[in-house]
Amino acid sequence: MKFSLSPSLVKSSLASHSWIGLLVGFLMYLICVSGSLVVFSGYMKRWEQPAVAEFQTLAPEAAARAYSDLLAQKPDISGDILSMLPRENQPRASLVSAGGVYFLNEDGSPGGSISTPWSNSMVSLHDALHIPSDWGLILVSAIGAMLCGLIISGFLAHPRIFRDAFNFRLGGSRHLEQADIHNRLSVWGAPFHLVIAVTGAWFGMAMLMYTLFGNTFFDGDREAAIAAIHGSSPELEQQVEVANIGRAISSMADIAPGARPIFINVEAANSPQQYILLGAYHPEALIYAEQYRFDQAGNFLGKVGYTDGEPGKQVIFSLYRLHFGHYGGLPVMVLYVIFGIALAAVSLTGINIWLVKRRKRDFINNIWAGLVWGTPLAVAVSALAAITLHSGAPGYFWLPLLAAVLFGQWLDDEVRTKAWLLWISAALLVLVTLVHVFLFGSAGLSGASLVINIALLSFAILFACLGMRTARRGQRVYSDSQPVRIA
Amino acid sequence: MGLAFSSLLTGAGVLCLYGSWRNWVSLQRWGTAVGWALLLISGIAWALSPASIELGISYALLALTAAAWVVVGFNREQRPLRTPALPAVKIALPALPTIARQILLLVAVVPLAGAAAMYTSTALTAFLPWQQGNALALAMLLAPVLWGCAAYWQCADSRPLRPAATLLVLLAASAGILNL
Numbered sequence: 001m002k003f004s005l006s007p008s009l010v011k012s013s014l015a016s017h018s019w020i021g022l023l024v025g026f027l028m029y030l031i032c033v034s035g036s037l038v039v040f041s042g043y044m045k046r047w048e049q050p051a052v053a054e055f056q057t058l059a060p061e062a063a064a065r066a067y068s069d070l071l072a073q074k075p076d077i078s079g080d081i082l083s084m085l086p087r088e089n090q091p092r093a094s095l096v097s098a099g100g101v102y103f104l105n106e107d108g109s110p111g112g113s114i115s116t117p118w119s120n121s122m123v124s125l126h127d128a129l130h131i132p133s134d135w136g137l138i139l140v141s142a143i144g145a146m147l148c149g150l151i152i153s154g155f156l157a158h159p160r161i162f163r164d165a166f167n168f169r170l171g172g173s174r175h176l177e178q179a180d181i182h183n184r185l186s187v188w189g190a191p192f193h194l195v196i197a198v199t200g201a202w203f204g205m206a207m208l209m210y211t212l213f214g215n216t217f218f219d220g221d222r223e224a225a226i227a228a229i230h231g232s233s234p235e236l237e238q239q240v241e242v243a244n245i246g247r248a249i250s251s252m253a254d255i256a257p258g259a260r261p262i263f264i265n266v267e268a269a270n271s272p273q274q275y276i277l278l279g280a281y282h283p284e285a286l287i288y289a290e291q292y293r294f295d296q297a298g299n300f301l302g303k304v305g306y307t308d309g310e311p312g313k314q315v316i317f318s319l320y321r322l323h324f325g326h327y328g329g330l331p332v333m334v335l336y337v338i339f340g341i342a343l344a345a346v347s348l349t350g351i352n353i354w355l356v357k358r359r360k361r362d363f364i365n366n367i368w369a370g371l372v373w374g375t376p377l378a379v380a381v382s383a384l385a386a387i388t389l390h391s392g393a394p395g396y397f398w399l400p401l402l403a404a405v406l407f408g409q410w411l412d413d414e415v416r417t418k419a420w421l422l423w424i425s426a427a428l429l430v431l432v433t434l435v436h437v438f439l440f441g442s443a444g445l446s447g448a449s450l451v452i453n454i455a456l457l458s459f460a461i462l463f464a465c466l467g468m469r470t471a472r473r474g475q476r477v478y479s480d481s482q483p484v485r486i487a
Numbered sequence: 488m489g490l491a492f493s494s495l496l497t498g499a500g501v502l503c504l505y506g507s508w509r510n511w512v513s514l515q516r517w518g519t520a521v522g523w524a525l526l527l528i529s530g531i532a533w534a535l536s537p538a539s540i541e542l543g544i545s546y547a548l549l550a551l552t553a554a555a556w557v558v559v560g561f562n563r564e565q566r567p568l569r570t571p572a573l574p575a576v577k578i579a580l581p582a583l584p585t586i587a588r589q590i591l592l593l594v595a596v597v598p599l600a601g602a603a604a605m606y607t608s609t610a611l612t613a614f615l616p617w618q619q620g621n622a623l624a625l626a627m628l629l630a631p632v633l634w635g636c637a638a639y640w641q642c643a644d645s646r647p648l649r650p651a652a653t654l655l656v657l658l659a660a661s662a663g664i665l666n667l
Contacts, residue, residue: 012643012644012645013639013643015642015643016638016639016640016641016642016643019592019642020596020638020639020642023593023596141631142597142601142634144631145601145604145630145631145632145634145635145638146596146634146635146638147635148631148632148634148635148636149634149635149636149637149638149639149642150635151635152635152636152639153639153642153643156639162508165504165508166505166508166509166558166559166562167562168559168560168562168563168564169563169564169566170563170564170565170566171564171565171566171567171568171569172566172567172568172569173569174569174570184556184559185556188551188552188555188556188559189552189556191548191551191552192548192549192552195545195548197631197635198628198631198632201630201631201634202627202628202631205605205627205630205631206627208605209605209609209623209626209627209630212605212606212609213609213623213626216609216613216665216666217613217619217623225623228619228620228623229620229623229624284539284542285539285541285542286539286541286542286545310618310620310621311621311624312617312618312620312621312622312623312624312625313620313621313624315624315628316624316627318541322545327542327545328542328545328546332546332549335549335553339549339552342556359573359574360573360574360575360576361573361574361575361576362575362576362577362578363578364578412575473568473570
């Protein structure tokens with residue numbers, strides 16, 4: 001197939017690709033690694049608290065009991081009262097309100113408190129790079145937009161895109177090897193990368209754009225702008241009674257027999273405007289959930305229309321599942337993890353290509369090796385801190401990463417740094433698994449915990465093998481020639 | 488059954504492209520065209536086979552990438568390692584004007600291009616004869632793509648003032664249109 005780009009366009013596109021890639025390369029690597037983990041956040045949460053009661057459905061009477069028990073304890077409670085119902089990948093129920101956050105037993109009685117510091121820390125790393133307030137979200141969104149720029153510049157900088165379509169040359173020149181990995185993963189993965197970029201950018205940009213829409217079209221009313229897409233709240237004025245959430249859940253069998261209720265929220269609880277909002281998963285659609293609304297007596301008012309309403313509404317409410325791979329069950333989740341790690345590898349090899357092209361080495365090589373291969377180590381330390389100290393403080397991720405960078409600078413040899421950090425990560429992952437099984441006993445060896453523990457051990461084996469391979473490759477290089485040092 | 492058939496079509500399409508790329512005699516002439524045609528048909532088959540079109544399209548994109556990577560992995564060549572030792576040098580800090588130029592480029596690529604993308608996408612979609620919610624949703628999805636395009640142009644142009652000025656004009660014009 002003939003396909004030619006002008007040399008000047010290729011050159012300028014390559015320059016643009018390099019500049020944007022260097023700007024966001026490492027942060028994108030972090031976002032991709034943490035994003036690959038977050039695909040399994042439901043499993044991770046269960047791994048952190050394996051002893052919590054699990055069941056497939058919460059009976060309407062049990063949900064009603066949980067709600068009325070809360071009201072009996074805190075009669076003046078206000079705001080939203082959210083019951084998360086058992087759902088795919090998370091067969092456990094919980095209650096979230098100003099009165100506390102706790103699991104529910106199958107009969108609706110309060111279970112233990114919710115504490116998932118590692119999952120929360122990884123989600124926060126992925127969503128906002130642990131940066132507080134909205135700035136982190138906006139930064140991550142900007143990186144999503146930059147990924148769009150990288151995809152465009154990448155294609156325009158690649159004049160041999162069809163000639164090289166299946167070339168995958170490992171070994172040989174490091175430049176060629178890294179370029180082949182980078183290009184093959186990115187070209188064939190481009191549809192997935194574009195979807196991830198646009199959907200990922202949306203999460204933070206939406207905050208800014210709703211404000212823009214509010215100021216422009218709705219006289220400064222941001223909530224009205226949100227309502228234009230997501231639908232507005234029903235306007236009710238009722239004599240306050242205990243919301244009949246049991247009736248609302250029961251009636252779903254008639255309203256939407258194929259849908260699975262996954263959450264139920266009493267909005268503006270204990271006020272004359274209170275209403276019940278029930279979110280139901282529709283397996284045939286990409287939307288996160290259709291929202292069914294009921295008045296406080298449990299009378300059905302209508303649905304918001306994410307399943308069959310305006311296309312814009314459906315698309316916006318599909319972005320979450322599309323971004324995190326929460327559709328199509330376990331096979332799609334596994335593919336998302338593989339594709340996410342592949343995108344991390346694209347970020348990594350992109351910077352590697354730039355480093356090789358410099359034809360020299362300095363402390364940037366050391367820092368880069370420490371950052372890249374210190375990330376799995378930092379993830380393992382954060383997991384260990386979560387299960388032993390019950391803390392998800394960002395320091396448990398960033399301090400080990402800093403230590404890995406210093407270690408890399410101290411070794412002053414990226415090959416040995418990579419090998420050592422991989423071995424330490426492998427050892428830490430084995431330690432995390434052992435500590436988990438020691439702390440939780442048989443609960444750590446069943447269900448989601450078993451899946452995560454097997455995954456941790458698999459990654460430990462992978463890292464150990466990669467470390468040995470790296471060390472062997474390093475020995476071959478050093479037997480050929482010793483590094484030349486120029487002051 | 489539907490999913491298996493769609494997967495088979497995707498695999499066959501990628502294999503045809505691979506065969507044509509490898510110059511297999513039977514696929515030399517029509518391999519590329521047949522490959523793309525099969526991928527197109529597989530896309531339709533994916534869209535029709537599961538519960539909904541949107542799920543089908545998502546599966547089709549995942550299947551294409553997965554199939555292509557399998558073939559790429561199959562085609563890998565392992566060569567003897569050739570890594571010449573690189574000279575170690577002390578890092579030299581860039582000159583102040585270079586740093587200043589890079590900071591200005593950063594300002595143009597991130598806040599300027601971002602603001603221009605958000606305002607322009609909103610202004611563009613405001614003219615669409617669509618229901619307002621749909622237009623706003625499109626604006627939100629268009630904005631990151633426009634931002635990426637603007638960032639690309641800003642970094643690719645040999646005269647960085649040209650895209651920067653264009654983005655400023657676009658931002659001002661869009662803000663003007665939206666607030667008039």
